[in-house]
Amino acid sequence: MAPHRLSRRNLLLASFLAAGTSGVTAKSHDRFSSGFRQIDDGVLPTLEFLSRVFRLEGDWLPDFSFFDDGERADARAEDPIPGFTRMHVKIGRRAVAETIKISSGDFGAALTGVFAHEFGHVYQYKKGYRKRLLDMDANASVRLVEIHSDFLAGWTLPQAWWIRKVSDLRVAAEQFFELGDIQFEAQGHHGTSLQRQTLMAAGYTWGLSSPDNPDKAAERGLAVIKDLFPQWFRS
Template sequence: MLTGGVTSRRSLFGIAGGVVACSLCGMGPVKAQTNQARSVSGGCWMAKEEAAPLLSAAQDVISYASGNEPIVLKSGNAVFDRSLAKSLARMTALFGVLPGFAYFDEPMGEGSNAYATSAVRLDRDDGTVLFGTRMLKGLLGRPTAPDAAVLAVCAHEYGHIVQYRRGLSARLNAGQSTVKRQELHADYLAGYFAAVRKIENANFSSVTFATTMYDLGDTAFHSRNHHGTHDERAAAVMAGFSARKERGLTVDQAIADGLNYVGA
């Protein structure tokens, strides 16, 4: 994927391959800010009823299973769009989930966000990721490896879909005052995906996954939506990367190892 502008259309426009329910939230174009996510379903999860208005406005939502489906995503860069479709299909194959994906315009004053929800728009999908156009524009405006930064966010959200599909959320959040364990587990799985891509392509900018999540860290320790500090989020990505690149764990083994990593 390459850099490129995003359309300014004030409506949802969709593609495919998304995730379950989380908000990375609070990120400006490059600089991380304190997590400003609204509290949804006791944390960052967007409840089905909250997602419904966004999904009902979405156009042409597609779940990419092969990467060869018709492209309905319009970032303003056709090469980026095609590459993203193929990457989302790669996540689908790796993690064994098939979510939908839709862009949405974040409300003014709420920062740039990517939410995930268990709400289903399509037949046979595993939930939906709602990726903010402001967040997309910010990530694509990064000076280095903007394509990998977008993939890092998508892979994190796919990690949440895995949690939803396998019924892991209750375990991750049990006895916790914040959603940090759930978020770090998703970061771990994003790192695992980065390692898979690095093995496939030595030039893949896997380090961008760690720096992107570092940028999205926060110090809102007393907020339900605390996702982990900058260092904790980067470290979780690197742990997931090592699980595949150095230790050769399978996906199932990595999911379990990630639970141990975050103390769940």
């Protein structure tokens, strides 16, 4: 057998494998464990899949971990800390638990959507969309950034081999419904539940006919947002 080339992706996967899990649940202090073994078993292929479809390689391949998100479900893509170049995708353990609850155990599509949304933020950072969208927003909020990433997340779903049924989209949409908010004037407004579902569904539809090109998906997502919410953009 030929030796494997050492890459950032291989290092990430190796570190995850080294952490491992035993039993039904994992210790909360293990940054690579969600607290649910069945979830942890699917993380590696999900990270591999999303890094491929968003074409994230080298320094753009983000670090990853689960974290304790307290009383409110949370997931985030954090900027590189000073002295480092990689972003950090973090998925909250409560977010995982609530997704399992919302989906009645059929969590594959919903969690893939949550992961994909955060990887979408990494892609936005890489391609300059985050600054571009922030500059465009009439309220100087993050709503354009967030719902654009919802579109990108929806776009990834048809490309995941484990998502095959129309009901999978419904489950994923329900998760996005839970992630919406009604703080319209807040800088941190992410879009309402219906708005987020709409963009995710639009991305899913685009992904059915135009997979494998995140650049085209990103431009299509921006065009859809401009059509649906022209009032959100600076004149």
